[in-house]
Amino acid sequence: MSTLYSTRVTAVGGRSGTVHSEDGLLDLPLALPKELGGKGDSTNPEQLFAAGYAACFENAVIHVTRGKAASVKDDDIVVVGTVGMAPNGSGGFGLSVGLDVTITGVDQATAEAIVDEAHRVCPYSNAVRGNIDVALDVHVA
Template identity: 60%
Template sequence: MATTYSTRVTASGGRRGEVRSDDGILDLKLAMPKEMGGLGGATNPEQLFAAGYAACFQSATMFLMRGKDIKVDNDMIEVAATVGLDPVEPVGFTLTVTLDVTIKGLPQETAEGFVEAAHQMCPYSKAIRGNVPVTLNVRTVA
């Protein structure tokens, strides 16, 4: 099967360097977070992963809802992704993810069904399944 889309981003300087996409649209400085002994003041790999995961997960949820003839706009669903970097013994780190999903206008049980289905469909969820723990929190509002 042919790839629908691909992108290439080059990192230099590690966590204290920069990332740049081949098309130049993404061009960011990186900084070690203060919590890890760095200076902060710039983005980091965990923030970039959280941004991508949140956006992709929101799109998957919207896609599934539209497939059930639910009228969806950009304000109906909000996904906040928290990516944690946890130490692992004897050396290294591992990721954790919490997705806080807020959906307007649906019953709680229905919203939870869409979020679970999106978790099965989202490419980010698929990529880390079985390797990174993901907590799903679903909240509905009127």
């Protein structure tokens, strides 16, 4: 497989550290969430994962609707990503993902078919398939 894009991000200091991309566009402090006993005054890895997955999945929806009879504009799609973390029973932790997808201008059956196809082509979906439970909730507006 030929790589279409690659990026590099450095994390220092764990959940109370920082993340920096090599191009300088991403430069963020991290903090343990208040719910886990931290200050919660900065972003955390779960928020970053939720943001990345939601944005990538929205683009997958855009991708699969191009050239189809159901015309969907980029702004007609809203994806809200939720990432949860829980003990996995083996001394570690596991993630769960919820993607709440709203598409304007199509009927429910069409929206569900679009989201199913997007879930097959989205790089995040393909990366986590079989490892992380992903719940898809599809709405029309």
